[in-house]
Amino acid sequence: MDHALRARGLVKRYPRAPPGTYALSEVDLEIPPGVTFGLIGRNGAGKTTFVRIAATQLEPTGGQLEVLGFDVREQPREIRTRIACIPQESRPLYFLRTEEVVYLYLKMRGVDPTDARRRTRDVLSELELEPYRRQLVSNLSGGLRRRALVAMVFASDAELLFLDEPTTGLDPLARRQVWEAIRHAIREHRTIVLTTHYLDEAEALSARLALIDKGRVMLSGTAEELRARMPYPYRVTIAGPIDPEALRPYGRVTPVEGGHLVFARETDARELARWSLEHGYRLSLGPVSLEDIFLEIVGRPLIGIEDEEAPEEPVEAPRR
Numbered sequence: 492m493d494h495a496l497r498a499r500g501l502v503k504r505y506p507r508a509p510p511g512t513y514a515l516s517e518v519d520l521e522i523p524p525g526v527t528f529g530l531i532g533r534n535g536a537g538k539t540t541f542v543r544i545a546a547t548q549l550e551p552t553g554g555q556l557e558v559l560g561f562d563v564r565e566q567p568r569e570i571r572t573r574i575a576c577i578p579q580e581s582r583p584l585y586f587l588r589t590e591e592v593v594y595l596y597l598k599m600r601g602v603d604p605t606d607a608r609r610r611t612r613d614v615l616s617e618l619e620l621e622p623y624r625r626q627l628v629s630n631l632s633g634g635l636r637r638r639a640l641v642a643m644v645f646a647s648d649a650e651l652l653f654l655d656e657p658t659t660g661l662d663p664l665a666r667r668q669v670w671e672a673i674r675h676a677i678r679e680h681r682t683i684v685l686t687t688h689y690l691d692e693a694e695a696l697s698a699r700l701a702l703i704d705k706g707r708v709m710l711s712g713t714a715e716e717l718r719a720r721m722p723y724p725y726r727v728t729i730a731g732p733i734d735p736e737a738l739r740p741y742g743r744v745t746p747v748e749g750g751h752l753v754f755a756r757e758t759d760a761r762e763l764a765r766w767s768l769e770h771g772y773r774l775s776l777g778p779v780s781l782e783d784i785f786l787e788i789v790g791r792p793l794i795g796i797e798d799e800e801a802p803e804e805p806v807e808a809p810r811r
C-alpha cells in the first residue's frame with residue numbers, strides 16, 4: 492500500500508451549520524504509511540472533523556477518503572478493526588483503575604488475556620504510569636488521565652493511530668513521554684495522524700505536515716519542503732536600538748521585544764549577519780520556524796488573542 496490515508500476532494504458540511512459554511516472544503520491529502528503526519532491549524536480549522544471522518548465516526552458530505560485502502564463509507568468495519576483513536580478532550584472511564592483502562596480496551600479489541608496483560612505491563616512502564624497502576628482514574632490528575640488514554644491506544648495492535656491533541660494540558664515531562672511513545676510506535680512501523688497546537692511538537696514528531704485553515708489544506712509536505720516554499724527562508728533576530736530603515740534592504744523587518752526580526756533570503760541573511768557583527772549588535776540566525784510559516788500562509792498566528800473575541804468566521808463554499 493503506497494498510502495495509509497488518501498483524501499480526494501473531501502467535503503464536510505455539518506447539518507446545522509449556517510448556509511454555505513463548510514468544515515472541510517475540497518481536501519486532498521495523502522499520508523504515507525509508517526510515518527507521523529502532523530495536522531496543524533487554528534481553532535475551528537477542521538482538524539477534528541477530518542480525524543472523525545477518517546475514524547469513521549462521521550460521514551463526509553462529498554469526496555472520497557480511503558483509510559488503509561478501505562473506503563470510509565463502504566468499508567467502515569474494515570477500518571475500525573485496524574485503527575485506534577484518542578478523540579479530542581476524551582477521558583478514560585472514571586470508575587476503572589489505570590491498568591484496567593488499558594487491559595479492558597485490549598480485551599475489547601480481541602487481544603487474548605495473556606498478551607493483553609503483557610502489553611498492559613509494558614505500556615504502563617514505557618509511559619511511566621507504573622506507580623499509578625492500581626489507582627482509580629477518578630483520582631488521577633488531568634495529565635495522568637490523558638497519559639492513560641495514550642497508553643491504551645499505543646498498547647493496541649492498531650496499524651493507524653489518530654491522536655487528536657494528545658498532549659494538551661500535559662506538563663513538559665509528560666509531553667516528552669508521549670513523544671517517546673509516538674516514536675516507539677513509529678519504530679513499529681505504525682502510522683500516526685497527530686493534531687496539535689504545539690508547533691515544536693508537530694515539527695519534532697512529524698515526517699510530514701499539513702497546514703489547514705478554514706477547512707482547506709493550505710500547504711503540505713515535509714518541514715523542509717514547507718520552508719522551501721517560503722519567500723524568505725531565514726530569520727535573523729538583531730538586538731539593540733537599530734533604525735529599521737537600515738535593515739529593510741535585507742528583507743522583511745518586524746519589530747520584536749528588544750530589537751528586530753528580519754526574514755531574509757540566504758545571501759541577504761549572511762550579509763545582514765556580517766553587518767550586525769561589524770556594528771557590534773548581537774544576533775541570532777536560523778531557518779524560519781513552523782510558526783513563521785504558519786503566520787505567512789494564514790496571516791494570523793496559530794494561537795492568537797483574537798481566538799476569544801472573534802466570532803466564528805464563515806467558511807467559503809468549496810470550489811466545484
Ligand SMILES: Nc1ncnc2c1ncn2[C@@H]1O[C@H](COP(=O)(O)OP(=O)(O)OP(=O)(O)O)[C@@H](O)[C@H]1O
Pocket residue numbers: 505506507508513514532533534535536537538539540541579803
Ligand atoms: N457538530 C458540529 N456541528 C456543527 N458545526 C460543527 C460541529 N463540529 C464542528 N463544527 C464546526 O466545524 C468547523 C471545524 O471544526 P473542528 O472541530 O473540526 O476544528 P478543529 O480544527 O479541530 O479546531 P480545534 O483546534 O479548536 O480543535 C468549525 O467551524 C466548527 O464550529
Ligand SMILES: [Mg+2]
Pocket residue numbers: 538539540579655
Ligand atoms: Mg479539534
